[in-house]
Amino acid sequence: MPALITYRTPVQEDWVDYNGHLRDAYYLLIFSYATDALMERIGLDADNRGQSGNSLFTLEAHINYLHEVKLGTEVWVQTQIVGFDQKRLHVYHSLHRKGCEEALAASEQMLLHVDLKGPKSAPFSTRTLQALEQITEQQRDLPAPLYINRTLRLPMDK
């Protein structure tokens, strides 16, 4: 299977700085919308219109900025499942545009499945686990994510 495309959007006016370039936080907003789309695909609801009563909370994210992106550029997000357990999901999003072979940005994220009634962490339903297993199986032959398990450090850090 080709990479799973979870979200497409043009870069919007509210998202750019005075230079017309996508501001750092808005790369993460695009990835956040991609997570919403992934949730729907695995039987969770990205908002309260649905009935599952469950959601994914972001515990932690790491993002690498690789290229600038200009106002109006059509971009899309590819999403890879890195791993999951009964309550947690480790995903890898990358941002792309036509004409640029390399990703524009990449972000790995750790997400926690939450019962909104608590809110408290809760195991995934069988349906969601099956959906995650199916995607993982379909992505078996994808190359490993490039920007993953990284730490930030300078030689002179305290």
Place this chain on the structure above:
Amino acid sequence: MPALITYRTPVQEDWVDYNGHLRDAYYLLIFSYATDALMERIGLDADNRGQSGNSLFTLEAHINYLHEVKLGTEVWVQTQIVGFDQKRLHVYHSLHRKGCEEALAASEQMLLHVDLKGPKSAPFSTRTLQALEQITEQQRDLPAPLYINRTLRLPMDK
């Protein structure tokens, strides 16, 4: 010196989800504004109104989400310099509110000093290096950042 407070804001309506909680990407937007404020403090300009012709680009960021934050809550960012070299700056932002001793979120970021005429990476000016040294010296006795040099991993990751 107490921690350096770089930015204060109430949580705005555009930034919250249907539950009235700050969406993950907007924590990073608040930290992005804090970086803008830090830039002004060290002699760089956060936008093109200034004359320096230089800016900071975010190369990489890691963010930990620790507590939910509700619409309207007054929050502030504390910023610590982790390290820097001739062109790069490693900062640690944490988000806080009154009545919550623990940080609401924390983010370490690697920033690159850029000459906007290129754009290309460029050494910091002597004035900026002196400002960074001064802040580092003032922060010598601050406790070490809690959420730093971390990797994301699940036992069952591929």
